[in-house]
Amino acid sequence: MHQIDNGLLKQWQAFIDITKNIKKMDNNKSVQEIIEVVINTIEKVDGGFLLLWNTKQNALSIEAAVNFKEEYYIHNKLAPGEGISGTVFKTGKTIVIYGEEEIKKAMQSMKEPNYQYFLKSSVQDDPPKSCLSVPITYKNEKIGVLTLDNFFSEERFTDEEIGFVEAIATQIAMVITLSQELNEREQSAQTLKLTLSSHHLLNDLMLNDRGSKQIIETLAKLIDNPIIYLDPKGEFLFTSNPNDPFELTLKDWIKKCIHQFPTEQQDFEFLLPNQLLGHIFKIASSYGVIGYLLVICNSKSLDVYTKLTLSHSTAIMAIEQMKEQKKLESRIQKRQLLLKQFHEENSFTSLHNLLEIKYYNAFLFLLYKRENYLENNYSEMFHYERDYKLKLQSIGNCLLFPNRDSLIVLIALRDTQSEVEKKLEEIFLFNQDERILIGRKVDRIDQLHLSFQDIERLKHCIKNLDGQIISYEKLGLYRYLLSMTDSEQKHFVEEILGPILPSSIKQSSNNELIHTLMEYFKYNKNVIKTAEAMHVHQNTIYYRIVQIEEKLNVDLNDFNYAMNIHAAIFLYNLR
Numbered sequence: 001m002h003q004i005d006n007g008l009l010k011q012w013q014a015f016i017d018i019t020k021n022i023k024k025m026d027n028n029k030s031v032q033e034i035i036e037v038v039i040n041t042i043e044k045v046d047g048g049f050l051l052l053w054n055t056k057q058n059a060l061s062i063e064a065a066v067n068f069k070e071e072y073y074i075h076n077k078l079a080p081g082e083g084i085s086g087t088v089f090k091t092g093k094t095i096v097i098y099g100e101e102e103i104k105k106a107m108q109s110m111k112e113p114n115y116q117y118f119l120k121s122s123v124q125d126d127p128p129k130s131c132l133s134v135p136i137t138y139k140n141e142k143i144g145v146l147t148l149d150n151f152f153s154e155e156r157f158t159d160e161e162i163g164f165v166e167a168i169a170t171q172i173a174m175v176i177t178l179s180q181e182l183n184e185r186e187q188s189a190q191t192l193k194l195t196l197s198s199h200h201l202l203n204d205l206m207l208n209d210r211g212s213k214q215i216i217e218t219l220a221k222l223i224d225n226p227i228i229y230l231d232p233k234g235e236f237l238f239t240s241n242p243n244d245p246f247e248l249t250l251k252d253w254i255k256k257c258i259h260q261f262p263t264e265q266q267d268f269e270f271l272l273p274n275q276l277l278g279h280i281f282k283i284a285s286s287y288g289v290i291g292y293l294l295v296i297c298n299s300k301s302l303d304v305y306t307k308l309t310l311s312h313s314t315a316i317m318a319i320e321q322m323k324e325q326k327k328l329e330s331r332i333q334k335r336q337l338l339l340k341q342f343h344e345e346n347s348f349t350s351l352h353n354l355l356e357i358k359y360y361n362a363f364l365f366l367l368y369k370r371e372n373y374l375e376n377n378y379s380e381m382f383h384y385e386r387d388y389k390l391k392l393q394s395i396g397n398c399l400l401f402p403n404r405d406s407l408i409v410l411i412a413l414r415d416t417q418s419e420v421e422k423k424l425e426e427i428f429l430f431n432q433d434e435r436i437l438i439g440r441k442v443d444r445i446d447q448l449h450l451s452f453q454d455i456e457r458l459k460h461c462i463k464n465l466d467g468q469i470i471s472y473e474k475l476g477l478y479r480y481l482l483s484m485t486d487s488e489q490k491h492f493v494e495e496i497l498g499p500i501l502p503s504s505i506k507q508s509s510n511n512e513l514i515h516t517l518m519e520y521f522k523y524n525k526n527v528i529k530t531a532e533a534m535h536v537h538q539n540t541i542y543y544r545i546v547q548i549e550e551k552l553n554v555d556l557n558d559f560n561y562a563m564n565i566h567a568a569i570f571l572y573n574l575r
Contacts, residue, residue: 039066041164044150050145054077059077099130129150132150146168230293230294266284331378367459368428385398388409391426439453464574478570497514516530520556
């Protein structure tokens with residue numbers, strides 16, 4: 001009777017000792033103390049494991065053990081159904097095994113590496129004589145497994161001992177679950193405190209108009225990670241760590257990858273060069289995506305506090321950008337008003353406020369059809385203006401005006417003899433579809449409307465002119481053709497080409513004739529090249545040329561007729 005009371009006393013003491021660990025379950029030492037209490041309570045037990053489910057590794061990991069070597073068992077990762085402990089975890093049922101052979105048989109399902117780690121980790125030379133393994137569950141959630149081994153005694157586990165270990169397992173499950181919840185609450189409270197503090201600091205920066213650069217610098221210190229601020233196209237605006245050579249190598253990488261950025265997600269992760277992890281936060285407002293924050297991490301993902309702080313920062317920066325956009329809109333409206341005044345030949349006063357025109361002796365307009373340019377991206381336009389001013393300072397100055405998918409540039413020159421086209425070739429690195437149209441050079445402000453009219457005319461014939469830089473002054477005869485009114489152009493085309501123009505009666509045949517005539521003149525009246533371009537026989541071209549000469553009553557080899565036809569074709573292609 002005395003022995004039973006002593007056993008019960010030890011079991012009750014075990015419950016008390018395990019419960020005490022609820023406040024210190026955040027380290028491996030506490031887990032080790034729990035399994036030691038259990039093993040010391042049952043005299044026939046000589047060793048054992050406490051395994052917990054690791055959701056990241058998707059396996060059971062040994063968190064603590066008695067009479068097993070840590071340097072070996074720490075490598076053991078059991079899948080559900082693997083070995084004795086894995087089977088208990090998978091089924092959720094207690095297993096009791098007696099006899100060395102039966103235990104070996106139960107362990108045959110272990111992967112060979114895990115089995116070898118088990119053998120090496122045991123401090124005993126022989127396998128256990130008996131084994132008791134119970135699931136650790138709480139509210140039907142599997143948390144882990146408690147496995148106890150008997151190496152020396154032939155005694156079997158009593159129902160009372162099995163019941164005690166199962167009760168202890170339930171107690172362990174409660175302790176672990178409550179401890180995790182407690183830690184999560186404490187972490188949440190700490191995260192909330194840090195987040196609110198960071199938000200107040202960032203809000204103060206915004207209210208005091210410190211600007212995006214100081215926000216980035218402050219943010220980098222708060223989260224202890226380098227940050228790069230990118231524009232919508234992935235260009236570096238500035239970085240919190242400008243002296244880091246690695247960040248410079250990222251420039252080309254970002255330009256290549258920015259088209260892969262998810263359009264719907266507010267933040268996302270990217271694997272950077274050198275196996276670093278990049279977390280990208282989108283800065284967006286009613287104006288669309290206005291930039292990105294790239295946070296460079298060593299390996300692991302950002303914690304909750306850092307993500308909240310960065311999300312709040314992007315909202316603040318979006319507000320900052322909206323304020324800046326409003327200012328830019330005001331500047332743009334003034335530019336648009338000035339552009340309108342060029343139509344009305346009344347721009348001297350407004351232009352004088354933007355340019356010190358007394359220092360310049362010639363002026364001209366050009367239109368730059370830039371790839372991927374968006375008219376409402378005002379910050380980008382002024383960024384281009386600063387860049388072009390710097391590059392043009394050797395010959396003069398410039399002002400930019402938004403114009404749908406193009407930029408209109410007013411260039412003021414100090415020297416009337418400045419070679420503008422040569423300078424433009426140095427400044428602009430053209431993509432395939434980018435063109436520049438240049439109006440005439442004038443020496444007085446009140447004549448600038450003529451240069452503006454030139455680029456308006458050139459826009460209508462841009463498809464019919466070769467080259468990426470097209471100057472109105474170098475168009476020769478075409479300048480006068482473009483100055484004709486629409487009705488005059490139409491009358492001239494019908495007068496010269498009327499008999500072969502497409503009509504409702506002979507639409508297809510006339511299409512062939514006018515198309516042949518255009519190709520014939522395009523290849524300088526070379527029949528062989530014309531036939532090759534049109535993928536027809538040379539005789540077909542000869543036959544059509546005869547038809548054209550008969551219908552138009554002309555000799556295409558006559559210079560005067562040929563000049564008129566060439567002009568008519570040019571105007572026809574404008575329609």
